[in-house]
Amino acid sequence: MMANKARVWVLAKPFEGDIVHDNFKLVEEELPPVKDGEISIEALYLTVDPYQRVFPVEVGQTPVGQQVARVVESRHSDYPVGKLLLAQVGCRDKTVLDPTEKNRYFIHPFTPPKTVYNLQELGDVSPSLYLGVFGMPGLTGYFGVLDKCQPKPGEVVLVSTAAGAVGSVVGQIAKIKGATVIGSAGSKEKCDWLKEVGFDHVFNYKETSVEDALKEFAPDGVDCYFDNVGGDYAITVLNNMRQNGRFCACGQISQYSLKEKKPVQDILNVIMLRELVVTGHMVYPNLDRFDSARQEMAQWIKEGKLKYKETIREDFLKLPDAMMEIFQGTAIGKLLVKA
Amino acid sequence: MMANKARVWVLAKPFEGDIVHDNFKLVEEELPPVKDGEISIEALYLTVDPYQRVFPVEVGQTPVGQQVARVVESRHSDYPVGKLLLAQVGCRDKTVLDPTEKNRYFIHPFTPPKTVYNLQELGDVSPSLYLGVFGMPGLTGYFGVLDKCQPKPGEVVLVSTAAGAVGSVVGQIAKIKGATVIGSAGSKEKCDWLKEVGFDHVFNYKETSVEDALKEFAPDGVDCYFDNVGGDYAITVLNNMRQNGRFCACGQISQYSLKEKKPVQDILNVIMLRELVVTGHMVYPNLDRFDSARQEMAQWIKEGKLKYKETIREDFLKLPDAMMEIFQGTAIGKLLVKA
Numbered sequence: 001m002m003a004n005k006a007r008v009w010v011l012a013k014p015f016e017g018d019i020v021h022d023n024f025k026l027v028e029e030e031l032p033p034v035k036d037g038e039i040s041i042e043a044l045y046l047t048v049d050p051y052q053r054v055f056p057v058e059v060g061q062t063p064v065g066q067q068v069a070r071v072v073e074s075r076h077s078d079y080p081v082g083k084l085l086l087a088q089v090g091c092r093d094k095t096v097l098d099p100t101e102k103n104r105y106f107i108h109p110f111t112p113p114k115t116v117y118n119l120q121e122l123g124d125v126s127p128s129l130y131l132g133v134f135g136m137p138g139l140t141g142y143f144g145v146l147d148k149c150q151p152k153p154g155e156v157v158l159v160s161t162a163a164g165a166v167g168s169v170v171g172q173i174a175k176i177k178g179a180t181v182i183g184s185a186g187s188k189e190k191c192d193w194l195k196e197v198g199f200d201h202v203f204n205y206k207e208t209s210v211e212d213a214l215k216e217f218a219p220d221g222v223d224c225y226f227d228n229v230g231g232d233y234a235i236t237v238l239n240n241m242r243q244n245g246r247f248c249a250c251g252q253i254s255q256y257s258l259k260e261k262k263p264v265q266d267i268l269n270v271i272m273l274r275e276l277v278v279t280g281h282m283v284y285p286n287l288d289r290f291d292s293a294r295q296e297m298a299q300w301i302k303e304g305k306l307k308y309k310e311t312i313r314e315d316f317l318k319l320p321d322a323m324m325e326i327f328q329g330t331a332i333g334k335l336l337v338k339a
Numbered sequence: 340m341m342a343n344k345a346r347v348w349v350l351a352k353p354f355e356g357d358i359v360h361d362n363f364k365l366v367e368e369e370l371p372p373v374k375d376g377e378i379s380i381e382a383l384y385l386t387v388d389p390y391q392r393v394f395p396v397e398v399g400q401t402p403v404g405q406q407v408a409r410v411v412e413s414r415h416s417d418y419p420v421g422k423l424l425l426a427q428v429g430c431r432d433k434t435v436l437d438p439t440e441k442n443r444y445f446i447h448p449f450t451p452p453k454t455v456y457n458l459q460e461l462g463d464v465s466p467s468l469y470l471g472v473f474g475m476p477g478l479t480g481y482f483g484v485l486d487k488c489q490p491k492p493g494e495v496v497l498v499s500t501a502a503g504a505v506g507s508v509v510g511q512i513a514k515i516k517g518a519t520v521i522g523s524a525g526s527k528e529k530c531d532w533l534k535e536v537g538f539d540h541v542f543n544y545k546e547t548s549v550e551d552a553l554k555e556f557a558p559d560g561v562d563c564y565f566d567n568v569g570g571d572y573a574i575t576v577l578n579n580m581r582q583n584g585r586f587c588a589c590g591q592i593s594q595y596s597l598k599e600k601k602p603v604q605d606i607l608n609v610i611m612l613r614e615l616v617v618t619g620h621m622v623y624p625n626l627d628r629f630d631s632a633r634q635e636m637a638q639w640i641k642e643g644k645l646k647y648k649e650t651i652r653e654d655f656l657k658l659p660d661a662m663m664e665i666f667q668g669t670a671i672g673k674l675l676v677k678a
Contacts, residue, residue: 262605263605
């Protein structure tokens with residue numbers, strides 16, 4: 001049996017501006033004994049996602065966050081020792097919980113209703129993938145591109161943060177659907193990987209402005225834009241969309257660390273005249289379609305049509321560094337911490 | 340036979356800021372003889388709509404605009420003398436044309452493809468209604484509220500410029516669909532009329548801010564907003580929409596006369612988190628559904644569920660005044676000029 005103490009990263013100072021080490025404090029927490037119907041779990045992989053700073057918790061509480069965990073002690077027959085689970089318990093390495101309980105971080109509709117979920121059987125895949133391509137980011141991309149962007153053969157699809165865990169799925173699925181896909185990312189390494197996985201056009205937004213890239217790669221405009229960055233980038237794309245274009249607002253990573261958001265061009269007139277559809281996208285309203293979505297993606301992976309990458313940082317103690325890193329954009333694909 | 344001279348209002352000075360008399364000049368135009376296959380028409384009613392300033396033409400040309408006209412001379416057997424037509428020939432009282440010709444003002448997708456259309460048979464109705472409730476404005480409201488807003492029973496629908504030719508249709512159809520409907524307008528007379536036709540809540544935006552009105556009438560937020568005004572009003576509503584709300588961007592009358600548009604709050608984050616659908620709306624892509632839409636509206640009118648109002652200014656020479664008036668908001672319902 002494991003030591004009965006959990007390590008928990010808690011918020012020491014509310015997020016404001018860039019994330020810094022001072023935002024976090026590591027505390028030790030005495031775990032209660034496992035009662036009838038309860039289990040004790042231990043984190044294997046912890047997710048690192050931009051949304052973790054968007055839903056900050058109170059000082060002293062652990063930021064929201066999912067983990068793939070293993071049951072290490074069980075008094076519930078459906079959850080034997082060794083079983084792997086997806087748990088949303090925040091940034092902590094060990095947890096005693098009732099696996100049937102409601103979500104500890106239930107912020108409807110942004111989080112699923114239960115605290116733990118079984119990992120869907122998808123063959124011999126790393127459990128870490130349930131935080132990436134088969135997890136919240138991959139599913140966000142899957143439903144976003146299919147339901148909100150609805151790319152058609154020959155259409156031009158643009159994806160920002162295209163080398164990330166969401167964007168890379170979006171771009172590749174748009175390719176599967178027959179679109180011409182443009183992706184932007186912030187390093188040569190990322191751009192190279194995007195070319196490798198089949199993006200038609202790629203640009204490094206730190207070197208090429210989105211205006212220039214669109215002039216070159218989408219001179220007749222963009223049919224679908226999957227927005228992960230917001231701000232001026234998004235406004236520029238809106239002004240370069242084609243009639244009946246679809247704009248999926250999925251993330252605004254350029255905005256989360258700003259102390260004050262700046263006003264932008266009023267784009268309602270553009271939306272009206274071009275008959276655009278600008279849609280906000282969250283993944284969890286699609287919870288009942290997660291299993292079939294994962295199965296379709298697993299099939300695409302098997303066929304070599306969908307590729308993914310993981311960037312795994314070792315050690316639970318590196319979690320704050322990884323949360324800083326996700327905003328620095330240094331990692332390719334899904335960023336994770338291995339506990 | 341009529342005199343062979345047409346009076347034509349042409350643009351004397353491009354629209355900039357508020358519309359003034361100096362923007363217009365009346366010219367006389369010698370009409371050509373009616374050739375085989377052609378007809379000569381005379382305007383009965385001319386439309387006055389905000390969009391006429393949004394699509395300004397070159398100096399010396401007549402602004403875009405529809406009219407209900409009567410055939411006064413004919414050398415085309417399908418268009419006998421006396422027949423009534425809907426013609427998009429701009430702000431002129433007489434016109435010689437080939438009734439099979441393509442639209443003289445074809446600015447895809449904002450105008451329909453032909454210059455003249457037959458008036459659909461809807462019983463004993465005033466031909467002026469084909470510019471109002473059965474015309475572009477009424478159909479704009481019909482398709483906008485049904486396709487883009489999709490109001491459901493019990494939902495809260497807000498309409499701006501609710502006493503106008505578009506807004507009044509939107510609000511009443513939302514009522515027919517079982518929604519609770521809030522409308523705003525700019526005078527007591529307009530607000531009284533809206534209460535009369537069944538709006539649940541009405542406010543005069545010159546006396547009550549949209550913030551205050553929403554606090555009072557939609558404390559839990561708005562499900563659907565049909566936007567005819569744009570600007571700060573629209574942004575305030577966006578910030579007060581419920582999860583999965585629908586925002587139909589149909590007009591920005593508050594913006595058309597501004598010399599410079601001012602930046603607004605960046606609302607992509609609100610769109611994302613609330614999973615809003617912000618849709619641009621134009622009426623003519625629905626051209627093939629116009630007939631059935633008019634029939635359904637005619638039925639609602641017969642049943643007393645849909646009411647309309649016309650404000651008719653006499654005399655072709657008053658057209659510039661009426662175009663100023665549409666931006667001053669003094670008329671209730673559909674504003675027309677009787678030639």
